[in-house]
Amino acid sequence: MTSARDEILARVRTALGPNPAPVTVLREYRRSSTMDNVIELFEDRLRDYGATVVHVTPDGVAAAVAEQVRGRVRVAPGLPWLESGPDGPHVGGVAVEVDDGGPAAELDAVDTAVTGAAAACAVTGTIVLDGSPDQGRRALTLVPDRHVCVVHSGQIVGAVPELLARLNPRAPLTFVSGPSATADIELQRVKGVHGPRQLVVIIVADTTGQ
């Protein structure tokens, strides 16, 4: 008996006929942008989605994180601003838990998750997480209701093609454009269904990001 695989592939070949005409893909759309106001635009888009935006210099990150977190806080294991003290780990003086990959149900009791980001895009107000140690596993930024995300200015590109060019396709990628939302009720964008309902983006003005 022919396998489904072989049969489907044979059907496709028959359907296409002996010599399917090759198709040329013209990429005449913009693949790079020449914006000088990338950070401004990124902030504008984020605010449009209902996110909170904070600007800091590199030495102000820990304090900004400390100010933006609420309740029980869990951070990605490789968060650069994590410090250890006699009373356990903290960021900018606020006690935090370090995500250890335990059962996701534990995250339901966490109020705030803190991570870095892999890259960001201004035109669409998008942050991408790729599971690197400073961003942690996907569940960390999903289950808690508040996500505080630190983005370096050098990580922000103008347009979508530039964003994708910066990513590792084989990493587990999550594109976040504002807080969780739905348009399912009368097509109005309503903030907050299953993902974090509060998104805080801390933009670090430096060039060490990437």
Added chain:
Amino acid sequence: MTFLGMPTAPRGVGRLRGDAPFPVAARAALTDTQLRRNIGHATETIRARRAALVAEMPDWEQLRRAGEAIKADTLARLPEVLVQLEEQVTAAGGTVHWARDAIEANAIVTSLVQATGADEVVKIKSMVTQEIGLNEALAAAGITAHETDLAELIVQLGHDRPSHIVVPAIHRNRTEIRDIFRRAMPGVRPDLTDDPPQLAEAARTYLRRKFLSARVAVSGANFAVAETGTVVIVESEGNGRMCLTLPEVLITVMGIEKVIPTFADLEVFLQLLPRSATGERMNPYTSMWTGVTAGDGPREFHLVLLDNGRTATLADPDGRAALHCIRCGACLNVCPVYERVGGHAYGSVYPGPIGAVITPQLTGVADNPDLPFASTLCGACFDACPVRIDIPSMLVHLRARAVASKGASLERGVFGAIAWTLRSPRRFSAAIRLARLGRLLGRRRDRISRLPWPLSRWTVARDAPRPPRQSLREWWRSRPTKPGAGE
């Protein structure tokens, strides 16, 4: 019924065939004024938002052309692209299954769920699993499927049917949704209001426990990248992320036409899709995964590649571009017929203009002979389509195929449908306005300005697509006189 000997989607399973022919179901829908008001209000909102966000993009036309070309290129090389996808998914720790049709796909998914011992699954909104009737197949095996998309939840709790491919509960307003939740959502607060944030909160609370306890998730796919084996889901609420991340086993069902060659191709579709679908610069969440990742997400990943009439669609050179569809719903939102009758009348999970061309091809036109007539050929769908599918020309082509397959028995239905569309002067002029607007936006080739009677009454004020080989009158005259001839 086959096209070039290619099997179509089987009868008796899934949701591609309605209980009543389109003209009958449409007439019934026309009497429901609440339905019409809900849909009119919603599509008006989305049309305005989409138009504003498309206008923001100076390279929109270039993106559309690139999207069209990438899809055409993929189909032309489909065997090699599918095999590459299989290799890459397998190399990344996933398992690939092939399903000739709905029955086979349902059997594969059911046995995968049974192997885990689970008796329930959480689901991400997916057109393809509705197309194959997966929930019903799982139920028959004693497995409960929980829909987690807000609109799908509204439909499921209301024992209703989806009526739009992006916003399945578009036919419900907030008050009706509140009533459904109060009636059918376990543990819901009795004083729930119709305030949308409160309705969203109710869904959040209800589903959270399910997400945290579910062991198996089932999804569709928006795109799958052959080069890397990466699967992509575009969503808003985070229910998709929950399903893709928390359960131990993830089963994704996708039509074979969803594959794209390279990761860089996503730069086109991730710009076209959100603006066209929900009128947003970007949807809140897009997830991409490649096989399995240790310590992050499911331990097992299965990808089911489905035919179910797609190769039959591919076999028709004048119809295959329907497989380019990225399911954005824009053509539904601009369609005067859809706006008037809603999604249920089409009898298929794919309603509106795209439904009128994809459904008859998946099932064979003999099983859905009325659908190609469920249109005024006003051309608004082509102008809205982010991948430039020429739906009007395809409709004319499929009308010819329908007449060839059904013979004279279709005559009454055809004239019924035309007479029915002509009956509303207001709708008429709205369609004409849309078509005029369309002409301002883009120059058309392959158009003629007049169709012969009876469609001439439609074409006096605007262009209609040029029928591919014969004029409408010619194919009408040359249609076989014996039922069942042709095809």
